[in-house]
Each structure stands twice: as structure tokens, then as C-alpha cells.
Amino acid sequence: MHPRFLTFVWIMTTVGLAAYLAIQISGGNRSLFLPGRTSDGHHQIEPACDACHTPFGGVRQDACLECHQAELAAAEDSHAGSKFADPRNAGDLARLDVRQCITCHIEHRPEITDAMGLTLPVDFCHGCHADVVEQRPTHRDMSFDTCASAGCHNYHDNRSLYEDFLVRQGNSEHATVASALPERKAWISREADGRLPLTAADADRTTSATLELIDAWAGSAHAGAGVACSDCHRGQGSRWTDHPLDRVCSSCHELEPQGFVAGKHGMRRSVDLNPVTPSGARLPMRSDSMSRTLGCGSCHDVHAVNVRHAAVDACLSCHADEHSLAYSGSPHFRLWQAELSVEEKPGSGVSCASCHLPRERRRVAGEDRIVVQHNQNANLRPNEKMIRDVCLNCHSLVLAIDALADPDLVRRNFVGLPSRHVGSIDMALSGED
Amino acid sequence: MTHLLSNCRLWLIVSATLLTVLSGCGGNPSGGPDESVGISAKVMADALHAVMESDRTVYATRVVHRLQDQENVIRASEHWRDEKALPLPAQMFRMGAQEAAKKTDTFSYSLLSKWPINKKNAPRTEMEIAGLDSVAKDPSKPFYGRESLGGIEYLTAVYADQAVSPACVTCHNAHQDSPRTDFELGDTMGGIVIRIRLR
Numbered sequence: 001m002h003p004r005f006l007t008f009v010w011i012m013t014t015v016g017l018a019a020y021l022a023i024q025i026s027g028g029n030r031s032l033f034l035p036g037r038t039s040d041g042h043h044q045i046e047p048a049c050d051a052c053h054t055p056f057g058g059v060r061q062d063a064c065l066e067c068h069q070a071e072l073a074a075a076e077d078s079h080a081g082s083k084f085a086d087p088r089n090a091g092d093l094a095r096l097d098v099r100q101c102i103t104c105h106i107e108h109r110p111e112i113t114d115a116m117g118l119t120l121p122v123d124f125c126h127g128c129h130a131d132v133v134e135q136r137p138t139h140r141d142m143s144f145d146t147c148a149s150a151g152c153h154n155y156h157d158n159r160s161l162y163e164d165f166l167v168r169q170g171n172s173e174h175a176t177v178a179s180a181l182p183e184r185k186a187w188i189s190r191e192a193d194g195r196l197p198l199t200a201a202d203a204d205r206t207t208s209a210t211l212e213l214i215d216a217w218a219g220s221a222h223a224g225a226g227v228a229c230s231d232c233h234r235g236q237g238s239r240w241t242d243h244p245l246d247r248v249c250s251s252c253h254e255l256e257p258q259g260f261v262a263g264k265h266g267m268r269r270s271v272d273l274n275p276v277t278p279s280g281a282r283l284p285m286r287s288d289s290m291s292r293t294l295g296c297g298s299c300h301d302v303h304a305v306n307v308r309h310a311a312v313d314a315c316l317s318c319h320a321d322e323h324s325l326a327y328s329g330s331p332h333f334r335l336w337q338a339e340l341s342v343e344e345k346p347g348s349g350v351s352c353a354s355c356h357l358p359r360e361r362r363r364v365a366g367e368d369r370i371v372v373q374h375n376q377n378a379n380l381r382p383n384e385k386m387i388r389d390v391c392l393n394c395h396s397l398v399l400a401i402d403a404l405a406d407p408d409l410v411r412r413n414f415v416g417l418p419s420r421h422v423g424s425i426d427m428a429l430s431g432e433d
Numbered sequence: 434m435t436h437l438l439s440n441c442r443l444w445l446i447v448s449a450t451l452l453t454v455l456s457g458c459g460g461n462p463s464g465g466p467d468e469s470v471g472i473s474a475k476v477m478a479d480a481l482h483a484v485m486e487s488d489r490t491v492y493a494t495r496v497v498h499r500l501q502d503q504e505n506v507i508r509a510s511e512h513w514r515d516e517k518a519l520p521l522p523a524q525m526f527r528m529g530a531q532e533a534a535k536k537t538d539t540f541s542y543s544l545l546s547k548w549p550i551n552k553k554n555a556p557r558t559e560m561e562i563a564g565l566d567s568v569a570k571d572p573s574k575p576f577y578g579r580e581s582l583g584g585i586e587y588l589t590a591v592y593a594d595q596a597v598s599p600a601c602v603t604c605h606n607a608h609q610d611s612p613r614t615d616f617e618l619g620d621t622m623g624g625i626v627i628r629i630r631l632r
Contacts, residue, residue, distance in 0.1 A: 076514065085534030086541045087628055088557055090583030135552060164512055431609065 036108035039117050040282055041377075044264060048271035052107070064101040067262065067270070071378060075157035075385070095127050096120075104155075116381055122148065138427040150405030151384065151422030160387035160397070166428035169397035179394045180347030182359045184370045195226025205229045206240055216303035227252075232302075249296045255364065257296075259374030265294045266374075278318045289318040311351035312336065326413035327352065333413075350394075356380070358389040383410070398425050474629040475577055478590035481540060481627055482575070485526070489625075490597050493522040498598040509600065522601065539630050544594060546623025548613035550605065554623075558582065564591025565624045572621045579631070586631040591624045 024032050030047050038046040045051055052063045065072075072080065081099035084092070097103050106112070106119040113119050123144035133140050147153050153161060200218035203209065209229065217223055222232075232244050235251070246269075250257045260266035268276050275293040278285035292298060299314035300307070316324060327333050332350035339349030356376040362369055379385040383404045391400035402418035403409055409418055472480075497519055500506040510518035520528065523544055530542050547565050549555045556562040564576040572593030580589050596602045596618050605622060606614040616622055 080531070082531040082535055085531065085538070086543050087582040087585065087587060087630075088543065088561065088626075090585075091557075094583065131552065159515075162512070165515070 034108060037110040038108055039105075039110075039113050040115075041117050042107060043282065044268050044276055044280060045271050045273065048268075048273055051271040059102050059107070061100055061102075064105075067267075068101075071262070071375075072156060076159060077156050078158045079155055092128050096124065116148075121145075125153075136431075138430060148382070149422075150382065151401040151424050154382050154384060157382075157385050160384050160392075160401075161424065163428045163431065166397070166425045167431075169392075170425035170429050172396065180345055181354055181393055182361065182370045183347055184359050184372060198223045198226055198228060203229050206233075208242060213303050216301070220303065220305045222305055246295045246297075255362075255371050256374045259372075259378070260296070263375035263377040265376060284320045285318050286320045292318065307353075308340065308351075311353035311357075315352040315356075322411045323413050324352075326411070326415060330413040330415050355386060355390050358386070360389055401425070474588040474631060475590065477540070478577075478588060478627045478629050479575070481542065482590070482592045482625060485529075485542060485625055485627075486592065488529075489522060489526055489594075492525055493598045493601060497522055498600045502600055509604075521604065540628060542625060542627045544623060545626050546594075548605075548611065548622070550608050550610045558589075560589040561591070561626060564589065564626065567591065568593035568624045569621050576624075582628075587628040588631055590627045590629070592627070593621045594623045594625050596620050596622050 021032070024030065030049055033049070034046060037043075042052075052059050054060050054063075079098055084099050093099065104120050104124070105117050109119055114122070125147045126144040129144075129147075133142070148155065151161070159165070198218070200214050202223075203214050203217065205214065217229065230240070232248050233240050233242070235241075235244060235248050246257065257266070261270040264281075265276055268274065275295055277291060277293055279290040296302070299310040301309050312327075316327070332354075335344065336349035336351050338344040339346060353372070356379070357372050357374055358379060359370045360373050362371045364371070373379075373389075379389065384401070386404065387397065387400045391404070395403075398421075399418070401422050401424065402420065403414060405422050406418045406420060409416060497509045500519065501508045508516075508518050509521050510516045511521055511524070512518070513520045513524070526544050530544075534541055543554075545554050545556055545561055545565060547556065547569065556565050558580055560578045560580040563578065567574070567576040568591055572595060575593075576591040578589050580587055596605075596616055599618060601622065602616045602618055602620075605611050605616050
């Protein structure tokens with residue numbers, strides 16, 4: 001074959017390939033460039049390479065912190081980077097630079113990634129804590145691949161597992177107590193402050209509104225707070241729209257959307273991608289839910305704004321994993337039904353939201369408030385993060401630790417009792433003696 | 434070629450002249466006299482220690498001891514967030530060190546002891562070991578030395594940290610993880626280690 005022809009073919013192939021790659025990278029479908037399967041924590045945002053990667057600059061530490069810093073601060077991070085800034089740690093850092101998130105969490109390496117997103121061998125604690133077996137008689141026969149076992153230690157969040165907490169809780173009553181979640185109150189923003197409640201007759205609607213919608217609104221917390229149709233459908237004085245965007249909700253509800261975009265349900269929005277759909281999930285989802293898009297209105301019926309619907313029915317209209325499907329047979333569900341039928345007091349039922357969108361005490365603008373955390377991933381892994389804000393509202397620490405450490409019991413949605421006992425509280429109490 | 438070289442030379446001369454003139458005019462943004470005092474690393478360490486020791490003493494005596502032991506208003510606790518309490522003086526000190534480390538790496542400081550409650554606060558480097566031994570023998574004399582950590586040279590200064598309030602003694606003597614339980618008021622309980630980055 002003529003050399004000139006070969007050169008021509010080579011140039012055309014190269015140009016064609018470059019054009020194809022350029023189209024792929026600029027067109028949003030960047031899956032071709034993925035060096036490996038993205039972790040469960042980040043797969044929803046994998047097309048947004050720039051969210052983590054800097055061209056020719058690797059993964060920025062700040063990129064991790066922009067999303068995770070607030071969560072780590074709230075967890076009182078046991079291994080915050082600032083704790084290792086002292087030069088006396090240079091030796092430890094040379095072995096394992098724990099100031100950088102990517103030392104322990106490398107992306108796109110599924111073959112070495114565990115459920116927590118950890119890509120180090122599980123006995124990595126040994127590097128700095130090898131002397132613990134001499135210092136702690138209770139730890140003498142333990143191996144370092146058990147440090148992070150459920151109910152023992154967490155690398156970042158030990159708020160439910162530190163020794164004095166175990167002692168204090170271990171000495172308390174073990175039985176499950178009849179209790180209730182902290183009572184949340186409908187949030188009325190300053191804009192709605194002082195407004196009078198509205199009725200169906202006050203609806204400043206367009207002709208497109210059906211009576212059914214008006215009735216739903218008239219019985220809602222929105223109407224009770226004086227929020228009229230036009231407040232949402234016209235927004236800030238603009239033209240009427242039948243389907244307002246989520247930012248209309250954010251104009252009054254400031255905190256909830258912050259949590260929403262930090263979790264799996266909303267994280268694509270935080271990097272300017274299209275909203276999450278169940279079809280993109282890695283967990284089993286109902287086949288009839290696949291094309292839904294997630295926003296405020298997906299869970300909250302926008303006219304009735306019924307939070308009870310959002311707390312269970314909305315979740316189960318998409319989620320179809322074992323844990324979700326087992327909920328209807330669980331003692332938690334029975335309590336939820338008792339609350340709905342007013343047999344039991346408000347807050348005594350346990351919905352999906354009770355555990356996954358927990359009620360948190362926060363100080364907001366000088367006022368103590370109970371806020372629903374809308375990042376449903378915030379307390380999910382390791383699941384001991386759920387203990388303080390959720391389980392301890394009703395259960396003892398020992399039951400909570402044992403239950404969360406039993407994967408089968410979690411799958412069964414806590415139908416039954418834990419099959420094993422975690423000895424961390426016993427160890428702490430024996431140290432007390 | 435000769436023409437090019439002479440042009441380059443001319444540019445170099447002009448640039449150097451301009452730089453000299455500009456640096457003479459703009460050396461001090463305030464236009465006043467140069468206020469740098471060219472302190473040594475040792476003087477800087479001593480100055481930093483003066484501030485740290487003073488703040489630490491004030492917090493231990495006038496805040497913790499007064500509010501906890503004298504006026505029974507609020508107690509200090511290791512788990513101050515959970516227990517709505519005051520941070521312990523050592524925690525206060527370490528939180529300050531961590532905050533400072535976020536702002537600069539020109540110096541760092543830590544609170545170490547030969548008898549630490551948290552074993553991570555035991556001396557680890559040769560300078561730390563020598564320094565804590567030295568100030569335990571003679572608390573009035575700071576210890577100074579040079580060491581290289583992570584390829585960087587530091588002046589390491591160690592100052593005695595003494596029990597300035599009954600709260601220090603009571604807490605350390607009573608803590609289950611404390612390796613020494615016979616401290617008395619005025620004893621050297623450990624040392625403040627200050628490192629100044631040299632280059």
C-alpha cells in the first residue's frame with residue numbers, strides 16, 4: 001500500500017477519534033473516560049468530572065471538603081486533618097497522609113473499595129495505634145481488622161461510641177422505653193410571619209386549578225400559614241406557572257434543601273446535573289418508578305404538603321430493596337400505624353423518615369429548632385451514626401449497637417432481636433471497675 | 434547577534450534600575466520607617482510562649498477554677514459538648530493549636546507530657562524527650578534544640594507546664610487513664626512544645 005495513503009488513513013483516524021472524544025467529553029456523556037466503576041457514594045455525580053477533578057491537577061482536597069466538611073464538623077471528626085498539622089506527626093504522615101481524603105478513599109477502584117468507600121486494608125489503624133494492645137487489657141486478644149467492626153470504633157464519627165458515653169449509657173436502663181421523637185413544628189419563614197390563615201375561598205388561583213387541588217391546599221399547613229397559591233405559582237412577582245421550580249420552596253424553606261442536595265436524592269443538582277431518577281439507582285427500585293425525577297414535590301404532595309405521606313408512602317413508591325419491603329411487617333410500622341390512627345401520641349410512630357431523615361436539634365437565628373435532616377445519607381454509613389439522633393430516642397444503647405451490627409436484622413427491618421452481642425459497652429464498664 | 438545581545442543588556446540595565454527605584458519608594462507600604470526587628474527564632478518562641486502560658490493560666494484559674502470549684506456555676510468536662518460544660522484547659526489549648534495550624538505553618542505548638550492521659554501526647558521525638566526531661570528537672574529554664582521533621586528544620590523549644598490551679602491536679606490525679614496520680618499544685622505536669630520553622 002502506498003505510504004501516502006497510509007499516512008492519510010492514520011491522520012483521518014486520529015482526527016476522527018479526537019473529534020469523537022471531544023464530542024463525548026463536551027456532550028455530557030463522559031462514561032467513556034471513567035477509569036473504573038465509581039463508588040456507591042459518588043456514582044450519581046460521575047458525569048460531573050470537574051466536581052472532583054482539576055484538569056492536570058488531580059483530585060482537589062477542597063472538592064471533597066466542599067461537600068463533606070459540614071458533615072465532618074457535625075460529627076466532631078475524630079481524625080480531622082488539623083489534628084495532624086503538627087510537624088511531630090511527620091513520621092506517621094509519611095506512612096499514611098491522613099490529611100488527604102484520597103489517602104483512604106480512592107475513587108474508581110471497585111476491587112479495593114468497601115461499603116464505607118474505604119480503599120485501605122481494614123487493619124490500617126495498626127500504623128498509628130499498634131500500642132493499644134498494651135495499653136488496653138480488654139483489647140489484648142483482638143486483631144486490627146476488627147477495630148471498625150460495627151459497634152466498636154469509627155474513624156470519623158465516634159459520638160455514640162466513645163468510652164465515657166458507653167459507660168454512661170451502659171449504666172442506664174437497658175429496656176426499650178415508650179417514647180417519641182422530638183416534635184417538629186411546621187416552619188413558617190419570616191416572609192409568612194404574621195399572615196392570617198387562608199381558606200379555600202381565599203385561593204388566588206387560575207382557572208386551571210381543580211377543586212381537588214384547592215381542597216388539598218386549603219387543608220394544608222401552607223394555607224394555615226397564609227401561603228397563597230400565587231406565592232408559589234408566581235414566585236417573586238413573575239408570571240404564573242403551573243409547575244413551579246424547587247427554588248420556590250427554597251425561598252421559604254432554607255435549611256431543608258441544603259440537606260437535600262447533600263444526599264443521594266439531590267446531589268446531582270448540586271453539580272448542575274439533571275435530577276436523580278430511580279433508574280439511575282444501584283438499589284432495587286420499583287419498576288413503575290424508574291422515570292420519576294426527584295425534587296421537593298416527588299415526596300411532598302405539593303398542595304396537601306402532607307409530611308406523613310412524605311415519611312413513608314413516598315419512599316415506598318420507589319424503594320423496593322429487602323429492608324424497605326420488610327417495613328410493613330415490622331414493629332416500627334405497627335407503631336407508625338398506631339400514630340396515624342391516633343391510638344398513640346404524635347412522634348411515637350417510626351416511619352422511614354424517622355430514621356433516615358431524622359429530626360435534629362439546631363440553633364437557627366438564635367432560636368432552638370427541630371429540623372428534619374433532608375440528607376438521608378448523612379446517618380446511613382457507618383450505621384452507628386444513626387444511634388444518637390434516632391435509636392436512642394426510644395432504645396437503649398446496648399440494643400441499638402447490637403441491632404445495627406446485625407446485617408440480617410437490618411435487612412429484616414428489625415423484625416426480631418439481634419443475633420449477636422457487641423462487647424464494647426461491657427469493655428468500657430469493665431474499665432470503670 | 435551582537436545587536437541582540439546589546440539590546441538584552443540594555444533591557445537588563447533598565448529593568449534593574451527600575452526595580453531599585455521602585456523598591457526604594459515602595460519598601461514600606463505605610464511610607465514610614467521600616468518596623469521589622471529581625472527577631473531570632475528563639476525570641477519568637479519565647480514571645481509565643483509568653484502569650485500561650487498567660488492565656489492558659491487565665492483560663493485555668495479565672496475561668497475553670499473559679500466557675501467550677503469556687504462558684505459552682507458550671508463544670509469543665511472532657512465531653513464538654515455533650516455535657517454542656519466548659520472545655521478542659523488542655524483541650525482549650527489544643528483547639529487553639531489546631532486553629533493556628535489552619536492559618537500558618539511558620540510555627541506550631543503542642544502540649545505534651547511524660548505522664549499523658551492520652552498516650553498520643555507522650556514525647557515522641559528525641560527533642561521532645563530531652564526537652565520534657567529538662568524542664569521537669571528545672572522548670573525555670575526552657576529547653577531549646579534543632580530537629581528535622583519531614584525534611585524541614587525546626588527550632589524546638591520546650592517550656593515547663595505547671596499545675597497552676599487545683600482543677601489541674603484534681604482532674605489528672607482522678608482520671609482513670611492517667612499514669613501518674615500524685616500531682617501537687619505547682620508541679621511540672623508536662624511541657625509546652627513550640628516549633629519554629631527555620632527553612
